[in-house]
Amino acid sequence: MTRVLTLILALLTSPALAQVQGVLLDEPIDMPSFSFTNETGAEFSDTDLNDAWTLIMFGFLSCPDVCPFTLGNLEAAVTETSMRVRPDNVPKVVFVSVDPDRDAEWVTDYAKYFHPDFEGFTGEREQIDTLIEATDSFYRLMRPDSTGYYEVQHSSSVSVIAPDGTLRAKLQPPFDPGLTAEFLARLQISYRKELTQ
Amino acid sequence: MKYLAALALLALPTTGFAHDLAVRDAYVPLAAPGATVHAAYMMLTNPSAEPEQIVSVSAQGYAMAHIHKSEVVNDVATMSMVEMIEISPGQTVMLEQGGLHIMLMKPEAALAEGDTVVMTLEFADGTTQLVEAMVMPLMKGMHGDHSGHGS
Numbered sequence: 001m002t003r004v005l006t007l008i009l010a011l012l013t014s015p016a017l018a019q020v021q022g023v024l025l026d027e028p029i030d031m032p033s034f035s036f037t038n039e040t041g042a043e044f045s046d047t048d049l050n051d052a053w054t055l056i057m058f059g060f061l062s063c064p065d066v067c068p069f070t071l072g073n074l075e076a077a078v079t080e081t082s083m084r085v086r087p088d089n090v091p092k093v094v095f096v097s098v099d100p101d102r103d104a105e106w107v108t109d110y111a112k113y114f115h116p117d118f119e120g121f122t123g124e125r126e127q128i129d130t131l132i133e134a135t136d137s138f139y140r141l142m143r144p145d146s147t148g149y150y151e152v153q154h155s156s157s158v159s160v161i162a163p164d165g166t167l168r169a170k171l172q173p174p175f176d177p178g179l180t181a182e183f184l185a186r187l188q189i190s191y192r193k194e195l196t197q
Numbered sequence: 198m199k200y201l202a203a204l205a206l207l208a209l210p211t212t213g214f215a216h217d218l219a220v221r222d223a224y225v226p227l228a229a230p231g232a233t234v235h236a237a238y239m240m241l242t243n244p245s246a247e248p249e250q251i252v253s254v255s256a257q258g259y260a261m262a263h264i265h266k267s268e269v270v271n272d273v274a275t276m277s278m279v280e281m282i283e284i285s286p287g288q289t290v291m292l293e294q295g296g297l298h299i300m301l302m303k304p305e306a307a308l309a310e311g312d313t314v315v316m317t318l319e320f321a322d323g324t325t326q327l328v329e330a331m332v333m334p335l336m337k338g339m340h341g342d343h344s345g346h347g348s
């Protein structure tokens with residue numbers, strides 16, 4: 001009873017702790033083969049997932065609110081994480097545009113605006129759908145308005161891929177930098193424990 | 198020329214006195230390359246005794262502006278048009294990241310820090326109010342800082 005009370009008090013006194021920054025998957029999910037490109041000619045494929053932690057965010061460039069703030073928060077979260085983990089465990093951040101028709105010419109510049117190490121890619125619809133499905137994510141292009149402009153709905157969470165190339169967790173809004181870094185650091189500890197067992 | 202000046206003077210009182218929302222922390226985040234849509238955020242308070250209804254917005258330097266609302270429902274981020282922002286007497290409405298915002302479509306030029314974006318709020322009775330928003334870095338605007346103001 002005392003313990004429960006203490007916990008509740010802790011939550012009350014620091015409301016930020018009550019936010020869930022991520023969810024762990026019950027079972028790791030293997031990623032299928034996929035391939036994306038960008039305007040610099042670089043490629044991002046499933047083999048790039050090996051030997052590093054990767055955060056994959058889906059979005060689109062004509063998104064003035066949710067996407068830039070997610071990337072801005074990820075930048076802060078990765079900076080936080082880099083103070084807690086070894087340099088080779090600092091996650092790579094990959095932005096995947098689900099709107100290649102409008103975004104193909106800009107997706108790298110866009111991602112690098114938030115951090116020079118961030119990467120941006122897009123690709124064929126089929127490749128996008130493959131990765132969306134594999135990460136249990138979602139997107140939908142909405143009907144264009146009279147000016148031809150259309151909205152894109154997309155998953156708000158960010159997929160966390162471990163160095164063995166499997167999906168392990170999802171980061172969730174509001175992506176508080178400190179708490180997200182804490183979540184990632186803990187995830188990495190449990191991952192290493194699992195490997196040594 | 199004189200005629201124009203007189204006209205301008207005549208025009209002023211009708212746009213601005215009828216509606217005087219208190220506007221605080223109006224800002225437009227700097228946008229990444231390739232972003233053809235910007236957003237404006239602000240805090241609007243209605244100090245009058247009458248409810249205020251903002252029915253449309255226009256912005257200088259943009260083809261169009263809409264009142265929009267972002268939402269995350271079941272992990273899906275969506276945006277939708279909002280017909281009207283109603284602010285009752287004494288109430289404050291936040292336009293903030295992840296919620297209500299002014300969607301600024303098709304900028305004529307790239308934004309630079311320190312620029313001002315001038316917007317016109319139009320009310321249900323047809324009168325208007327000008328709002329000036331500062332252009333500033335994304336996270337600076339976000340943290341800078343709405344929590345300091347009591348409601």
Ligand SMILES: [Cu+2]
Pocket residue numbers: 064065265266267276298299300
């Ligand atoms: Cu919007």
